């Protein structure tokens with residue numbers, strides 16, 4: 001194993017790791033927004049909205065994220081959507097992650113005992129007041145761990161945007177393999193950096209989960 | 216209104232879940248300050264009737280009136296929501312499984328709705344929480360979370376939460392059924408206290424002794440109809456109907 005080479009290219013990988021982190025953060029935020037909207041639609045009292053939410057989830061969970069990215073980035077210009085690779089990566093992965101988060105958020109909300117809503121409504125709270133004072137604060141606590149799983153998956157999925165040439169970790173590894181012919185060292189370096197990002201994120205999620213847990 | 220001598224009126228209540236008819240033309244009047252117990256076998260429709268009073272389960276037919284106002288008025292959706300929220304503020308309800316809000320302390324459980332719906336200030340809300348929790352003997356535990364309380368304590372906080380809205384009517388759906396036997400007494404005691412203060416109450420219960428000692432009237436329900444009703448001495452001491460006798464005999468056997 002060529003440790004020397006690894007030490008030499010390491011700073012470039014570190015820079016690429018920052019791109020991966022930025023990509024993950026933006027994707028997570030967009031995913032959370034899409035997930036919240038998706039869950040609201042899935043739980044709506046209007047059939048048309050419920051159908052819309054269900055369709056969103058089944059389309060984006062039912063096809064490979066890579067195909068979704070390709071359609072957006074390569075197919076987009078054909079229908080007048082011009083995005084640079086980074087934008088396409090964030091939007092494509094964000095909408096994809098949102099489909100998974102829709103189910104996570106919805107799952108947490110419907111797992112709250114219906115007696116909670118009944119107790120709130122009995123006191124005279126409106127549907128909306130009962131939701132944001134009683135249901136959501138409890139559901140939000142339950143969401144932390146499963147959303148952490150979504151986050152973990154999403155970070156790993158950012159590797160896919162190498163295929164549309166966003167210069168993040170995986171793409172950088174591939175590029176250096178082209179010039180060094182050392183795939184083992186290059187992918188190992190990328191892998192270690194992914195692991196550090198994911199480990200730190202996991203710790204953060206565990207910390208948040210403990211912090212918000214009901215005593 | 217001439218007939219509003221009766222504080223709570225249920226007129227020809229009918230309720231079906233799909234094809235299952237759970238309430239079959241039930242009428243009931245309760246005067247202000249009166250305490251009515253509803254007894255009957257499991258599945259007879261007691262909870263459904265109680266939950267129809269505050270429209271938690273909407274009736275498929277009939278009317279519910281409280282203090283001269285129809286609770287289940289026919290109104291367009293938005294107007295109805297506003298109306299029912301106002302009515303529910305006047306009707307306290309206590310559930311078998313307490314349904315305390317686990318993310319709030321006892322104090323917050325009690326003050327949340329009054330703050331939100333009646334615009335109480337923080338000081339007013341605190342005073343209210345102390346008053347209500349003191350009344351149910353839970354003042355020392357005011358800043359405890361539900362998970363730190365026993366079943367009986369939880370139920371007393373739940374009663375305080377309902378009372379904090381200053382309801383005109385209290386509904387109890389088997390408030391002591393989920394409690395360990397040794398914790399039943401403390402909740403019953405609180406309910407007795409309310410009775411002494413002439414709170415109007417409708418109490419669904421399996422505890423015949425309690426019903427006999429606290430209630431002015433007992434209703435025996437079976438299969439969605441009121442089979443027999445009257446003062447406790449009569450319903451328990453001298454039941455007129457076979458079904459009532461059979462039910463009471465069975466209940467007595469179980470408690471012995």
Ligand SMILES: Nc1ncnc2c1ncn2[C@@H]1O[C@H](COP(=O)(O)OP(=O)(O)OP(=O)(O)O)[C@@H](O)[C@H]1O
Nearest residue numbers: 232235237255256257258259260261262263264389
């Ligand atoms: N949401 C519902 N959907 C369908 N059926 C229901 C629903 N709620 C109650 N029922 C049915 O209505 C009937 C009466 O139920 P209810 O809960 O009012 O009985 P109960 O007298 O309170 O019984 P228990 O003593 O066991 O609490 C039962 O047969 C029950 O299965």
Ligand SMILES: [Mg+2]
Nearest residue numbers: 261262263388
């Ligand atoms: Mg019941």
